[in-house]
Amino acid sequence: MAHERRADDELGRRLKAYEGQAAAVSAAGKDPVNAPMIRHWCEAMGDTNPAYTGPDAIAPPTMLQAWTMGGLSGHTGRSSAYDELLTLLDESGCTSVVATDCEQEYVRPLRPGDEITFDAVIESVSDRKTTKLGTGYFVTTRMDIRVGPALAGTHRFRILKYAPARGKEGARQETAPHKSPPRPHPVVNRDNAGFWEGVRERRLLIQRCTACSTLRHPWLPGCATCGHPEWDTVEASGTGEVYSYVVMHHPPFPAFDPPYAVALIELTEGVRMISNVIGVPYDEVRIGMPVRLEFQVYDEELVLPVFRAEESRVAVEGRTA
């Protein structure tokens, strides 16, 4: 399972990079502190404290976070770092979220009419943790809430972003009828557009340096051997073999159904590319297995090159196994 640990470490490293980054900068509360919201809060909480009503009313101190909430229309002033972090966790399968800790300090009371602003920082991202709910990461943010220049309070908040644990029958039955999310689409840019154009035409194109004729894949703006920027392409014959592979069991990513094999295919032309091996169960993929190129249609806009295990050889291996 070393490959899984490496994948986790890689994700962990990317997540850790967000520590210390701003989660919100000089964001403003959507509403000034106001009596109606205070009253609605007190009604919900069953809180009849007279300090929260009348001309000298203060807001319940525990409302501190409520003044910073984005509500139905969402957050404004949230940094891209925080959204990126949550998106990265979503993409790694940690699609659920639950709040676990809230620590608030109240420096001075908030009163109707106060206009709050807040700054928040991503304080820490934990290592991967397994909990009763599932496996995921704790993300801690600290927020300073101000009225003008004066600090009104601080608010430290911890959430668990996690991939829900499997095995709850009720949950499984409920989710069963739902279609799995679409497979992620490749990011097409100037450097690799020619490759994806080839794929659309059902041709697997390999880049070739026009100076030294070295073939390269994946596509790059220049030759890694001689540095020459000009290139042309050759079409792959479509034959190759499995150079190496891993089997993905965990974590489950949306749109993928583990376990499945991810293979590094060495094309007959000599370059290697990552793809899927089809036509053979995930646990029968082997190094050296001959494969042949096919194009698989995933949805209206997504065609990917995949590699089918060559039948004759599979049959032979099957007999010898």
Add this chain to the structure above:
Amino acid sequence: MKPGEQLPPLEIPVTRTLVVAGAIASRDYQDVHHDAETARQKGSPDIFMNILTTNGLVGRYITDHFGPTAVLRRVAIRLGAPNYPGDTMVLRGTVEEVAEASGGATATVRVIGENGIGRHVTGTVTVTVPSEADVPSEAADVPSEATAGPSEATAGPSEATAPAGGAA
């Protein structure tokens, strides 16, 4: 107020209405706090109380007990077993430390809220209760006489700990 003092427990019936009203009053529109079908799709048996409501209830538990002049300084909570509709949470508190100062006493209260499936919340609250002599000088932070009336009717414990009107 002495270390070791136990606060009377507060029973909170966890109704569907409380879960939804608390979520909306705290402007938390996460679907798991109001949409049971979506909550189930996400692996939860039902909607559950959001952390802001728990925080609010813990704050209320402390100020209900210490009265309207009590000033919350800090509330730190950790959630465990979720509060699902139909359950009952019982909040209990124990005074852990008391620091006396000229303006009043500041207490650290350990709070635990248990429901039918386990410990929903554990936390500590730091609260300052002004000494009686100081109450009038902090009049700006307590309700005026016009609003003090309802406190006697609705917040019984306040009479014992904070005779705000009478001390003036």
